[in-house]
Amino acid sequence: MLYPRVNAMALPTAAPRPFIQQQNLVEQVADYLTQAIIQQHFLPGERLSEVQLSRDLGVSRAPVREAARLLESRGLLISKPRRGFFVRALNAVELEDVFDLRLCLERHAIHRLVERYTPDAQRALKQQVEVLCEAAASNDGTRRIEEDLQFHRLMLHYAGNERLLRAFDDLTHELRLCITLITKTHEAPDTIATSHFKLLDALDSGSPDACREAIDYHIGVARDFVVKGVGETGDSSDEDSADEDVLPR
């Protein structure tokens, strides 16, 4: 083992932090854990030992626990009392739900966006598609996904509802759980490109119906892609809790 301190960890896809101030330990540990989970250094369903993590990262257990709670709220971890934290494992149904919610959010967003489609937004989206195309041509699967998500983030952003954007961000955290499934099944670069250009065209047309059709198609493709990829791989999770359908308040 003997990992270095968190300061020295390599994060190729880390969030750009232009500010001078370094984040506190909690966020650093959270970022580290997020990356480790996404890159499958921790497998779905695996238990995370607090002492092990704190030893490896060279910090005490308090920041580790707080970071774990943060990731739990993001749906990346699940805590079982007195048992510890486990890496969340999405089964097929949960994955369907995630994409259904994504459809819900993006439909709404694109309708809001087409109402207030400024040149600024148009320019930014167009530019991001270009970045995405460039990424799609590369072999870096993770970057491809991130640029794709960033495009959708931009859409949500220019839709003008910050809370909607937050809901989307919460969702993407879970989406990244199965990111490796997507990166492995190498989607054709031009498919990605045309799929996004269709969205731009629909927005340019100004027709809400065209936008809805475009986003439905777009997300449908992504859904089929991931659901196909998951197949029999990542179901697991829990069969022991048989009292889940009582709808607690």
Added chain:
Amino acid sequence: MLYPRVNAMALPTAAPRPFIQQQNLVEQVADYLTQAIIQQHFLPGERLSEVQLSRDLGVSRAPVREAARLLESRGLLISKPRRGFFVRALNAVELEDVFDLRLCLERHAIHRLVERYTPDAQRALKQQVEVLCEAAASNDGTRRIEEDLQFHRLMLHYAGNERLLRAFDDLTHELRLCITLITKTHEAPDTIATSHFKLLDALDSGSPDACREAIDYHIGVARDFVVKGVGETGDSSDEDSADEDVLPR
């Protein structure tokens, strides 16, 4: 001050826990803080001192911190590094965003629900409306709101997407931030009743368009109600952070 220990707090809408085991301190503190914020024992924008809380509740600071992080993820608190936790204060724009997202979620939910409208769901919703009507006749404003939310929770539940329900729950936490504003402006009991009966009728009709119209009207009324209530009261929040529109990844 001198609140009692967290064990003694009254939670009329507490989750049913048939098991012997009591929850851990973190959840207890989180529930306590949630109730305290909702009942405005802590005012919006107010800072929460960790030591003060831990003294008052008779626990150490670790559970308080973890509970505070939990509530931060729910949007009830905001943490500023090295400054502490503050009660979230929703301004008018944020409130609009919340209701817009609620519209987004419930539109989607009711469309999913009308596709799979089982007798079970119909019965449960009808019963909940009756409970709501009873609550609406009472003077307990908090209970009125909670039963109202519970009805919508049921709708989301029977829509069959657990993730959608979670997104709604996350949102209602923020909705409760301005709950007192709603309870003060006493809505007419029969208005509430008929408004919900319309939803049931739309579902019975099986027409997606009717459902959409009903939910749009329903949430529109609620939105106007709250937005009118907030008026000049709860804006505040922060004017110091001028770098919020850079769209961080």
Added chain:
DNA sequence: CGCGGTAAAACTGTCGACAGTCGGCAATCG
């Protein structure tokens, strides 16, 4: 009387430690 600077107080971030609990292993009994 107002203002700037300094020092003290209070608070947050982090740490190490202790106690209760859970899971696994082995010894024992049927």
Added chain:
DNA sequence: CGATTGCCGACTGTCGACAGTTTTACCGCG
């Protein structure tokens, strides 16, 4: 030989304490 029970190790939940930072109060000076 299989099931049960007691024990042991490991781990989580919680606590008190220390260090660095922010806020506040106070004091001198203009």
